[in-house]
Amino acid sequence: MSEPGDDVLEALRALGAEVAELLRFEHESGGIGLLEHPIHAERDGASERTARPERVRRGSPELLAPAPEGTAAAPARGNRSSALHEVESLLEASRRARARASPAPIDPAPADVSREGERRVALATLAAEAAACTACRLHESRTKSVFSRGSPDAELAFIGEGPGQNEDLRGEPFVGAAGQLLDRMIEAMGLTRDAVYIANAVKCRPPNNRTPQPDEVRACAPFLDAQLDLVRPRVIVALGKTAAERLGCVVEGQGWRGRWNEYRGIPVMPTYHPAFLLRSPEMKRPVWEDLQAVLARLRAAR
Numbered sequence: 581m582s583e584p585g586d587d588v589l590e591a592l593r594a595l596g597a598e599v600a601e602l603l604r605f606e607h608e609s610g611g612i613g614l615l616e617h618p619i620h621a622e623r624d625g626a627s628e629r630t631a632r633p634e635r636v637r638r639g640s641p642e643l644l645a646p647a648p649e650g651t652a653a654a655p656a657r658g659n660r661s662s663a664l665h666e667v668e669s670l671l672e673a674s675r676r677a678r679a680r681a682s683p684a685p686i687d688p689a690p691a692d693v694s695r696e697g698e699r700r701v702a703l704a705t706l707a708a709e710a711a712a713c714t715a716c717r718l719h720e721s722r723t724k725s726v727f728s729r730g731s732p733d734a735e736l737a738f739i740g741e742g743p744g745q746n747e748d749l750r751g752e753p754f755v756g757a758a759g760q761l762l763d764r765m766i767e768a769m770g771l772t773r774d775a776v777y778i779a780n781a782v783k784c785r786p787p788n789n790r791t792p793q794p795d796e797v798r799a800c801a802p803f804l805d806a807q808l809d810l811v812r813p814r815v816i817v818a819l820g821k822t823a824a825e826r827l828g829c830v831v832e833g834q835g836w837r838g839r840w841n842e843y844r845g846i847p848v849m850p851t852y853h854p855a856f857l858l859r860s861p862e863m864k865r866p867v868w869e870d871l872q873a874v875l876a877r878l879r880a881a882r
């Protein structure tokens with residue numbers, strides 16, 4: 581039977597789970613960034629260093645999952661106020677971490693409604709043109725073209741390589757495993773997937789997920805150029821070498837990741853692709869450093 585206050589406890593647990601998700605990307609990227617102290621997670625039975633801060637240990641995902649009442653994770657009702665206090669202090673720590681990580685929202689410029697409408701119509705028209713495009717061989721095997729995801733008002737855009745199988749079926753970029761990791765990276769930045777703009781260098785899936793060929797990237801270039809001209813994000817993140825090359829961030833013989841470039845006057849940070857991070861999780865740390873630099877640049881742009 582439920583008791584008064586159970587719903588509050590449930591709501592706090594749900595919020596706690598959200599915080600845990602934020603912390604998870606931190607764990608995986610080496611515990612840098614949002615938290616003041618390193619976190620050393622115990623995952624898959626492999627215990628790393630143990631000196632993690634008391635508050636973080638209390639807020640670990642294991643503790644936030646519902647557990648039978650009366651166990652250490654679910655205090656008996658007599659301890660409810662101390663449990664609430666614990667969750668509240670965790671949430672407060674998370675709020676402070678988010679405030680440090682996420683740029684303060686800026687007031688939008690006074691809306692020019694007709695220009696705004698025209699911009700949206702222009703983006704929708706481009707998407708329809710991409711769906712009918714036959715400029716390169718990739719159209720022959722596509723199920724759906726994949727134009728964009730997220731907000732056309734975004735300050736931050738992520739540009740990937742090209743759709744994979746899931747994206748080709750859904751007609752939306754970054755919805756597969758790499759997309760889920762990208763969503764976690766975006767959340768760890770204190771942003772949401774709907775608040776950023778996401779697109780690819782090519783709009784149709786290359787067969788067997790091969791890298792798009794240079795002539796395919798060139799054939800699709802007018803779409804991405806027009807998208808970025810219409811959205812005009814303050815900062816772009818290029819995910820992987822294909823996107824980095826497309827946005828002019830690669831000089832042969834030089835390292836390309838983590839170096840600021842410019843594309844049509846917009847700062848671009850090239851970093852590793854989330855699909856690469858799935859295969860090489862040790863590279864999450866440099867990527868997280870790149871994303872921190874992006875957040876700093878967004879703050880400075882205000």
Ligand code: URA
Nearest residue numbers: 740741742743753754
């Ligand atoms: N990889 C990409 O580069 N883009 C997608 O949309 C999905 C995976």
